[in-house]
Amino acid sequence: MKLYDDTRAPNPRRVRIYLAEKGISVPLAPISVMTRENRTEAFKKKNSLQQIPVLELDDGTCIAETLAICRYFEVENPEPPLFGKTALEQANVEMWNRRIEFQLLGTVGAYWRNCHELTKALEGRIPEAGEQGKKRAEYILNWLNDDLEGRDYIAGDNFTVADITALCVIDFASFVGISIPETASTLKTWHARVSERPTATA
Ligand SMILES: N[C@@H](CCC(=O)N[C@@H](CS)C(=O)NCC(=O)O)C(=O)O
Structure with a gap:
């Protein structure tokens, strides 16, 4: 599993903070938005909108959208609840x-x-x-x-x-x-x- 990330971009930061709050460690794969690394044909195969963050699972499945990535982890790691309980x-x-x-x-x-x-x-x-x-x-x-x-x-x-x-x-x-x-x-x-x-x- 890896998270495509750019330390200067706000949406990948949301996922990094979420993971830190949960105590989950995921390897980061840096992608520079400023040098348009996300606009390559190779990256388009991971997210057709060519944006980050993207979470790539071990079988190659890719999940885009910050909240979708956080929800994926929330199901397996419900504590502490960051999406509410009731x-x-x-x-x-x-x-x-x-x-x-x-x-x-x-x-x-x-x-x-x-x-x-x-x-x-x-x-x-x-x-x-x-x-x-x-x-x-x-x-x-x-x-x-x-x-x-x-x-x-x-x-x-x-x-x-x-x-x-x-x-x-x-x-x-x-x-x-x-x-x-x-x-x-x-x-x-x-x-x-x-x-x-x-x-x-x-
Ligand atoms: N709705 C998306 C927005 C993602 C987004 O806008 N990512 C920005 C970085 S914060 C990006 O990849 N920008 C580069 C581009 O659009 O070329 C999410 O929540 O993940």
Whole structure:
């Protein structure tokens, strides 16, 4: 088994933190996104969308999509539960993970793809779409701050994959120039709390 990974990319980081939280060790196979190693014909056979992370099993089966990879491990390694335990907890984790992916990762990604200096060589960039994404991401960061009031973690009392997603997306957002607003003190406290976990550096 191996995990195709790039230490600078936010989605593979989500899987590395998840595995570290579970105490699971998987050999990493580095793929550089910046030098387009993921865009080769060989890698296309592993994931036709040519994105990472990809988990390759010993029989050659490949699983793409961060959450699908984490769920694969969750079935075999249910403790500690990172997707919730009860029906309500699981629904809450799913709700929050989707919110962070669609509302924040999607909008930060639009800014990154359409406006950032490091992606200027990409074809078909639409700067207006990027700026719109940035505005929405800033709105969502403030909304998340207000909603988090009174909770230690994104989906409730326990650390879950929704925290992993939010940590990686918020750190990536800060890298591309969209920071947690100065006034968002609840979100900043949460961010410090999850960043202090030893697994944050996985
Ligand atoms: N929905 C996918 C997104 C994967 C993704 O966007 N991966 C990025 C790295 S964080 C990538 O491979 N980018 C390179 C490319 O699209 O060429 C997931 O959750 O795994």
